[in-house]
Structure formats: C-alpha cells, structure tokens
Amino acid sequence: MDHHWLPFTPNRSFQKDPRVFVAADGVHFTTHDGKQVLDGISSLWCVAAGHNRKPINEAIKKQLDTLDYATAFNASNDQAFKAAEMIANMAPGDLNKVLFCNSGSEAADTSLKVALAYHRARGEGHRNVFIGRERGYHGVGFGGMSVGGIPANRKVYGSALLPRVDHMRFIHDPVNHAYINGVEEVWQEDLLLELENRILPLHDPSNIAAVIVEPIAGSAGWYLPPKGYLKRLREICDKHGILLIFDEVITGFGRLGCNFGADFYGVVPDMLNFAKCVTNGVFPLGGVICSDRIYDSMMQANAGAPEHAIEFFHGYTYSGHPVACAAAIATLNLFKEENLFERAGQMGKVLGDAMHSGLKGLPNVVGIRALGLAGAVELSSIPGAPGKRAFDIFMHCFHHGVLVRPAAENIVICPPYIVENANIERIVEVVADAIRKHA
C-alpha cells in the first residue's frame, strides 16, 4: 500500500477500502480476502475469452521456453510475422500492414505519426491538422490525449497538447435517443454538417492529415453513432484526401459480434488501431493495421534512397514481442475455435434486453445504450459532485460481488464473451440494487 500508485483511480479512497485480486478463472475473480467477484467488464474490455484460458497460457509458456525475446529492429521473430498475417487476414479491405506496439495509447500515437509521415512522403507535408471528437479516448500519450476529448484527461496539460487539433461534436442525443437497444438509431439531425461547415473550412481541408474516431465511444460510456454516420464520415474524408483512423481498441476483436467495428458499420478506415482483446489481455500488445496504399507510398517515397535507408523512423523495443505475439496467435485461434465473436453477438441481445427490462425506470436513470456485448446505464449527476453517483454504485456492486465500470455518469457493463445468461441476470440485479440504494 505504500508504493503502488494506481492509474486512473482515486488512490486515497482505495487505501481505505482496497480491492485486490489474487486469482481469476472463467468470469470470476478471487479477492485477497477470499471473495468471488464477477468480472462484468472483461477486465477493462480485455478478457474476451474469459480468464485462465489454458490454450493461451500454454502458448505463452511454450514461447518462453523457445524464444523468450529477440530484438525488434533490423531483425524480427517468427511469431510476429504469423500474428501480423492472422490480424491482417481478419481486417477488412486493404488493411494489410501491421505495425506492432504495446498498448492502445501507443497505437494512437503511432497512427498519428504514420498519417504525418504518409502525407509528407506524398509531398503534402502541410497536412498536419488532426480532427478528433469530443469525449473521444485515444489513450494517454501526448498525441492520443490531444485528439482525445475527455476534459479531465486534458485539462492539466495545457500547451503541451498538440497545437493543430480540432474536435467534432459528440454523438449523443439525450432527448430523442436516450434508450438504445441493439439498433442503429436514425437521427433527424446531421451531426457531420459541423465537420463540413465549420471545421473543414476553418482549417482548410488541404491542411488536414487525419480524422480519428472510435466507432463507438467506449471510455466515455458506450455512446453509439447515428445510422450512416461513419459511412458519411468516410465519404467526407475521401472527398478531401483526409485519412480516416478507427481506434478499435475496444470495438476490435468481436465485441460487436464480428471482427471489427469497421465490419459492423461497413466502413473501411485507412488505419485501424487495436490492443486489449488481441491477447485476451494476458500480455501487452497493440498495433495499427495500415492500408496497402499507406505502406506503398512510404516505400515508394524511398525508391531513390539507398537500400539501407529506414523508411519510417518509429518503433518500440517490444514491437512484435514474441511472447505477446504467441499469446495473440493462441487467442485468435481460440476465438475462432469457440465461435466467440458469434457468441458475443448473441449474448449482446441478452445483455441489452436485461439492462432495459431491469434498469429502465429506476431512480435517476436517464438513459440506457446497448449494442454488441456492451451496454451503459446513464444516471443523472449529483449537483456539485460529478461522477459520484456512478462511483458509489460501482463500489456497491463490488462489495456485492460484481465488477462494473464507472465512466462519468455511466455504469458500463461489458462481460467476457463466454458470459452465461445467469451471469448477466446477476450483474443487472446487483446494478439495479445499487441504483436503488444510491437514489
């Protein structure tokens, strides 16, 4: 308790009431004081196949005994090539080139750097404006934070944030679309007019490098785009030569019942960022899947350079770490063998229905949004104490054996894909009790 400074956690309150896991299996944790806690959030959107999966554990152990680590620069390892091939084969369109890193934050910064390098390689180095979205989350690096739009994550960093960044409007209509259950809502209003009529003219489209969005705003609290939004965003980007980056750190690898959010929405971005579920969360790994067009441009720009010249000055010591890649290969095989993405789609309907029937109408509930195997219940804020109600509900749930996620005024539920009906019933029951208790 004296030395571990916990991330994104109220440390003073944690010290008084520690929550420490010492073991996990399936959808349950064991705590330091011997209690069972149901993992209602896949341990922060990671543990899609459930905890303690033997095929993944065995693959990691075998890899450690075979090739523990090998330098990532000027050489590589067999697992990295295999994992990259599997990931590229799962990705839509011409997303075929995988740049590995270790986390979603690194993926965000990597994708922004690729965008700048790509435009420069094509002689358009002036394209250096990035467009994110209000309440977007792209990790905690300076690039990701700058295009991100969660105020608390940005407010103390001032001018250290990237200067040429703008943000599109958020995708939420609490009046007409507060309750969403498994469908894409049709909005009367066209949210992207703001991009076309304000943001693009202000910066001039010729200066814009990339637009980066999460297909669904995950960290903000599972906010869903209106029907047709992402397709129209793709068209606008194409019209102006702007790259479109999908941050699929949460929506990637099955959460929506298919490989990626890009597949769910039928839109192929120019880059797709991933992390989390790719290794079932058991080993850090992230990456950016780039289009052939981006890769080829970067190579062609170096056509006249000597062969020993590096085309992209970027990478991490642990890019394509063999143990991480072995974990990814085993995870992706397991997803396939057990049809887990399909299962996520099916259980998503169970979750959406359970949340709407069990939570709608409870005190302070102002919205419920469910799609894929995830949902959020939104609560009215306590005046003068933003986030307190959701935090109190989270604590209540934890003490009653269910781990949920407080996100601003939301409680988010996103269990592992192996979740059973009874688990979902239990989660919703405990959340309902907590909401009543903290009314």
Ligand SMILES: Cc1ncc(COP(=O)(O)O)c(C=O)c1O
């Ligand atoms: C969409 C998105 N991008 C980036 C990140 C950052 O990932 P990491 O915490 O692995 O750096 C997250 C984390 O939740 C995320 O949801």
